[in-house]
Amino acid sequence: MAQLDLIAQSARRHAAAQEWDELGVELLKLAVANRGVWNAPGAGLLDELRALPAQRREALADALVAQYHSAEAGPNARRNALTLIGVVTHDLPGERLLTERLERLDELGRRQTFWYLERQEVLAEAELAAGRTLAPAVVAVFRRAALDAYRDEALPALAAKLTEPVLNVGEEWAEQALRDADGVSEWQDLLRHATTATASKSSAKWEKQARALIEPLGADRVREAVVPWLALVGRRTFELERGQYEGDVNNSFDPYNANALRGLVWTLALLPSHQDTVRALGGLVETALKKVPGLGPRNPKVANAAVGALSRIDGAPALAELARLATRVTYKGTLKLLDTALETRARALGLSREEIEELAVPAYGLTEVGRTERQLGEVTAVLEVRGTRVALGWRSPAGKAVKSVPAAVRRDHAEELKELKAAVKDIDKTLSAQSDRLDRQFVADRRWSYDAWRERFIDHPLVGTLARRLLWTVDGTTVGFADGELRTLDDAPLAGDLVAAGVEVRLWHPVGHEPAEIVAWRDWLERHAITQPFKQAHREVYLLTDAERATGTYSNRFAAHVLRQHQFNSLAAIRGWRNRLRLMVDDSAPPATRELPHWGLRAEYWIQGEGENYGEDTTESGSYLRLTTDQVRFYPIDAPENSASTYGGEYRMWLPNGTDPVESLPIADIPPLVLSEVLRDVDLFVGVASIGNDPTWQDGGPEGRFHEYWTSYGFGELNQGAETRRVLLERLVPRLAIADRCTIEGRFLHVKGERHTYKIHLGSGNILRTPNDQYLCIVPAAGSASPTTGYLPFEGDRLLAVILSKAMLLADDTSITDPTILSQL
Template sequence: MAVLPSVLRRLTSTEQGLREQLDAASRCWTYWPLDQLAWLCREVRRVDGELPGHAVAVARRTVLATYHTSGPLHDVLATVDAPPLSPGEAWADRVLADLPGLGAGWPELVTHALTATSARPSTRWERQARALLDEVGPTAYRETVTGWLGLVGRPRTFPLDRGEYDPDVAHAYDPYNATALRGLVWLLALAADGPADAATARTLGGLVETSLRKVAGIGPRNPKVANAAVWALSRLDGDDALAQLARLATRVTYKGTLKELTAALDRRAEALGLSRAEVEELAVPTYGLTEVGRRVERLGDAEAELTVAAGSVSLTWRTAAGRVVKSPPAAVRRDRPEELRELKAAVKDVEKMLAAQAERLDRQLLGRRSWPYAPWRARYLDHPLVGTLGRRLIWLVDGQPCGFADGALRTLDGEPVTAADDATVTLWHPIGRDVAEVLAWRAWLERHGVVQPFKQAHREVYLLTAAEERTGVYSNRFAAHVLRQHQFHALAAVRGWRNRLRLMVDDEYPPATRELPEWGLRAEFWVEGAGDEYGVDTSESGAYLRVVTDQVRFYPLRAPENLAHAGGGGYEQWVRGGDGPVAPLPLDQVPALVLSEVMRDVDLFVGVASVGNDPTWSDGGPTGRYREYWHSYGFGELSATAETRRDLLARLVPRLAVADRCQVDGRFLRVRGDLREYKIHLGSGNILMSPNDQYLCIVPKQTVEAGPTGVFLPFEGDRMLGVILSKALLLARDTQITDPTITSQIRRR
């Protein structure tokens, strides 16, 4: 993976020179040529009598990277007195520091963990593992190893030099240590004594996410470790382990690990005699909440209140006198550190689970899910955690729309809703509802101060257009856009689409695909790589930086797959033997709900990933080739999402502190400052200044929330709305702006 760095000097025969040479080599991810590294290791060992741990580490990585099972470097490693793990990672350093004091059996456990080279532990491996666990004690193992695993993924403790072709080595897993990590995770599952405790399940769930976090030049850090953690969770009994599996199934997008999660949940559902959907519902823990959105803990004389409201989780502390304080009292930190640590961990767990459940509920709008009233009420309305989401949504109870307000389910008119235990409950969707009803529910949310966890009453509806009636079997509604490929790829995965990153190679790729088994359909979004200059239009790994969009089509679920060259040229079906191609479905035969939700996804991809949203691209990107597209998108007609944003802003602007300086006008939010007047485009957030529509580049912070404090927003998740409002508040007081990158543009005439 790495080449010999230029910082390495020519070999010298002096002892100090040898040490310096080896130290420089030890700061490489891998070192070539192998024979030279072997010679250095032998010489330093001859002089010093031992080999530094970091030299052993680079030798191990080099052997693993080159698949050498023999040769001089392999011989060095076979004879050296090496540490059981390679130093340089926080968790491995902790293991090496702890092992001498842990007693008999522990070194053998780590050695056994290093043999975890298969996809699953064999019967023999498990038998040996159980014997070793009996010697150290399962409880002691769990308590010790969960502490080690909590350090996985932290930046390296021994910095490495990154070569030109190296991955981001500061955040990569050492491959030698990763094998031991997988074995330690397997052992953690075997050390369970009864239902898994929350700490063990939480640690394993966090390890899955940490191991799938992407690293430049690698991709996911280590899917094998992630899969090992999923296997361990699937072997553990108890609600906490099941909750982690269900949560991860809604958040993980890496195909291999998602497949493992799906299989684990399906097995659990079969064992319990329930459907997969029911298992996911029942798997949500309460996290100690004794009522919907509230948990109160007494820690000595102090009281801690955990509150879940409008998607946020807060922890409030009160002293014995009832006075609210910002942080835990000193007595709690001193006398009850374990309880305090567990409470803080619960807050993080609740935040993660809330996000996962909101995503799961959003997907139910297309999932054709229905519930009998009694179990629905227990799982969605009165559940201490899920109830904080369910009570902010609109439901249909035997066809009657209702929402939760003033302690009860109520109709639009405020009348309480009563229902039999077997009444049918489904999620309300605006498709097919009267416009008056949709508007009435939006007003109802505002009147009751309900912030929905995702767009429901304000959800965009995409109906068949006249152009799509003419094209018949495909839609060009979102064609000819230029998207940042990696951002599009990430969004597609989150929304349940299957996609492959396109490389600038002579290869074929399927379109982005969303399978809809409940409807027997498959949606396809056709894209192709943009550009032909390697290094300008690609990343270092050869992946296209941008893709150009084309048609949206629908096929029967099991229709043959379409394929096209990475750089374009048209899609064709790959069919077996004498089978003929399967035609796409006419759009007027696609259910209205399916068409609307798929088009909404595609609108999201374009609205977020388009280069037209990038305020730094006013020059049109490489060689200015996208200047016309950037301007037409950045200031052009509004998409359905942007139209929803415009309608909402028309209601919000009068409540702003700068309302007298702002006005919604067509595609723009007009803002009057003291120095200039500004037009903020409601789709892209790009800004034009008077006179002459001069462009103003303001790059928003990545942490911009959905809106400024004090402004009621009826739903979560529209980051661009927050960007537009933030820009409006800034520009309305343009004489107070101090950022020179902004003031220099405003004052330039």
């Protein structure tokens, strides 16, 4: 700052002496030294220059033009010279450096934004003063910059003059809206009104004006235009340059257009209820909450507006979409709005939150469990659920299966075809959400009367495709669904006296059951070729250990691991845990926590940021790349919150005045089902997010400091999930085409190839090969298809598919063509 003050003082002396060439040099020095930012002391100096008489400003402008063209001026000096010329010539005749100014504006149009203290608005003001319009991309950057301007009037005042185009270009939805509105004043007025949606909620005044603008267009016409626009949200028409401290700007929302999106969402809420509207709003929530590196969710404000609109729309489809989103959304603010909306609906109907979610699941036109047929002329459309996906097939008039959509259907039944394809997408989304919801019922300890359970689960056209693949306890008797009936372990139909309306039904959990019974049910599922939507009969069980009895109030079972922080954070949110990203600049943070209201408990997983080097151990924004893990503890749900330094140290309970500390509960007192499910979550976090299962970390990461951990995890003892995988592979491997080349020994699947023998670790998927257990790095391709293995008893174990894919590849190692793998063989 002292250097800047000295330069500013020198500039003032030259200005007083009317030494314009010297003043120009000093001004550019000041601008370059302060990186083009005109704050103190530069801001006051600009005000003084503006106040100079016109003749003196002309002399200074000419001096700056000379400096611009001088051999000594670099690109930074030239950019600042253009700004300074704009400042001092704001009301002078003639245009200096016009071509250069237009080129600079074109450069600005390729940026996301700029800091208002750069004073780039003088370039735009010069164009407007000359009677010319700005290019749409340039208008867009000034509008975005105006939204970021802090205690500044110049940029917002300029943005207020930039009324065309109505929306910012660069986003596909906005450009489509501009094309649709071109030459139609009613559409222009509606879009302009949408851009004024800058508050968190619409006001009565805003809605009154919106209704008046909808009327000349008609509700149907508005919906039929806006819904397709929402489907385009998230796509860009041209790329923006990323600034030094900006995140992935091309995957974020234009903030000016985001206001318009919010306004259009509010507008849809004023229209009559329609399935297309509901579908579009639900999709917008998910698009707006998609996470962008360096930024977080794309635009929670738009997502929240869409949830608010859904909560105002009457009818079962909107309720179903709210319930579906509640199982998928992890962003805290939006999830709170979803919870409030569902609880409000539940109270209005005199139901519990759980009941409203169960009753809200639509059938999507399915007329029987997992299936429906629809006649379209002479062709029959068949919609059929297979696992957690739905297939749309066709039959000719002769009853023969047809692979593609018949031409007659495309020609004569376009609307019905469109709706069928939309139903396929809806069913796929809902099946995934319902599978997750059912998986969470273990800890919820939900119970139903037989009649209600039968209606909402077993016989529900959609949920029944999941429920019929699970095990249930009916009045204490475990049953599964096979051959059209509920059956016991010996395949006998469920006795009639157990299906009375008052009989209690629960989701079966292996905790508390003898190992022989669990194995018998696994055999039953295999005998009936039932693939469960998630692990149930094969679910890992985490029983209290002697070590945990000894520690008393905590578990160290999953301590001392190194996890990728952002992956851990995403997994925690999906599993219903609350967590905050650790930033190196933060003082403290609470542990990852999961509240268990049914049990009055709160589980905590203690974690801390790992590393000390900013930029190497953190992202550009300062969040840690990795975490180290510590204890799992349990507290009463209303106990004060613990916190610890983000970079390590003891967890302490934050206590309001006069509040006594609350000790963690004896781990032996935690109900076995709760303990098992919480530790299963934590095992999942470690199993997926650990750097030990990353084949590219052989070198141990930065400075090799994780090599010992990577080796011990990547080839060490199996955790509970890996033990489950080993037991399954023992049954599965003998059925494989490569069975004669495979054996399971301890922690490894051994595969005999022609070149070498290989050992695939069942916990990490890492590979050792002969001779001398040399490490072999094979990185699975993203989205690679799972190998054909025949029957699998459950869905969702990606690492199982990776291990099998590697085994298939290595068993035929003479056919490998990948040069990266060949170089290691």
